[in-house]
Amino acid sequence: MIEVKALTKKYGDRLAVDNISFTVNRGEILGFLGQNGAGKSTTMKILTCFMPATSGTASVAGFDVFESPYEVKKRIGYLPETPPIYLELLVSEYLDFVANLRKIPSSQKRKKIDAVVERCQLGDVRNRLVGNLSKGYRQRVGLAQALIHDPEVLILDEPTVGLDPKQVSEARGLIKSLRSERTVIYSTHILSEVAATCDRIIIIDQGKIVAQEAINLMGATGGTTKTEIVVQRSSDELTQALRSLKGVRNVQCLSNGRDRIVLETEASEEIMAEIARVAVAKNAGLIRMSPVHLALEDYYLNLISGKREVSI
């Protein structure tokens, strides 16, 4: 759906995006991860035809962003970092304006606006001034703007910044609900968000892609996940049994007060179930079992701090 090849963007002498290439498949949610100033927004601006690249090519749905921007723009919904809203308009007026800009035929306009109001839960604020809305609502208005023309591709630049936790989870829910019907690129510097919503991540640092990984169910990368179990009575017998399980790669016993065992396993739910079964069968007194979420964070920090060797 989206193909980027050797894309480079310079601002004066400063290299913002340095020779990056990636593809995004139809229906995929791609997380675009990186520190502030890593080049995320610049890449997105190029993909949305807001800005030309210095060199390289990018295409959306088979149309080149430089040669046929009109076709590309028609297919993209874009939410920039600061939602592009007019504070002096009513929400309904704003959406009407965007619908006109998007050249939605007037016969369908009403239907589309109603649909997007419903989807972004803007019903209550429809007749309020955009300028009087809270940050969360403004963000939703921005999202509504990006969705109004049913774009095939959605490009969201840090859509959850500045939202409260409830709103963040609502926004994530909304983005997840778009899965499979639309292709989404989603930039953020919040790791848990990527783990919670995306199918795949691209980590970008100083304009370069430093990692491209699929995210599995466990919210970790690279096919390995860490699980911690806490038992009342650990024994060599238990550790042996755990170690002999298929898919378990490493078992570490840590003790502080209680017996904590950290297992490094292949990422699959079957293994989790199996570990629990063994712990119970050995009568070890299983108290707690939890995935170690730090994996992704470790991975990320290691990557951007320049250490290419990842230790999990």
Place this chain on the structure above:
Amino acid sequence: MRGATAIIKKELRSYFCSPIAYVVLGVFLFVMGAIFAKFVDLYQKYNVAHQFGQAQGITIDKLATYLYQNMAFILCFVTPFLTMRLFSEEKRQNTLELLFTAPMKEIEIVLGKFFSAYFLMLIMLAVSFIYVFFMVLWGNPQLKIIGATYFGLALALACYVSLGALISAMTSSQAIAAVWTFIALLFLWLLQSLGQGITAAWGPIHWGPTLVYISPLGHFSSFTEGLIHIKDVVYFLSFTLFTIFLTHRVVESNRWR
């Protein structure tokens, strides 16, 4: 051109939803009203004095000429307040991204912006018909001359607005846009005197006549005398088109700079 229409609609709405349109219109009418009252007063005094053979009388057409020359100058002060927000506000609110990522051409954006401010100025011009009404009520002005004057005003406004839009596209601060637009317009007006001064001092060489030609003042004056010269119409139209073209270039360059 649906994008342009959408922008015009939205801009006019923004003008009338904020105090700006009302304040500018109010101040304009107040100043023009004061000038009109003063001129009517002078007109009467001169004509009374004329009856006693003490001064030369003036016709109501002369009164209209003075009035509209003043109006064209007052509009130089008014225009910046209406054009300053056109692009700079979009830049400040980060809404240019919305316009540029919508499926339309840049020229639609530029034309939409230009015509929204221009329509507002035309509304202002329409309100000033009230002076025509009073002149017709109490005197017998030649409506053809006034018609030519309004045509000239409409043309002059197009060039004021295009210049304001161009300057607004160059900055993200409304205040700076307003100040520079005002300076630019004032400068254009003063070019006439500068050109005449040069001509007077050194004869019709040294750019004198050229400067006079560049200034809108002389071109506008002939309209107030009821003369519609093709060269004046061409001057205003080409000025406007060229400035719109420059605006288009500047707006485009905002993206790759």
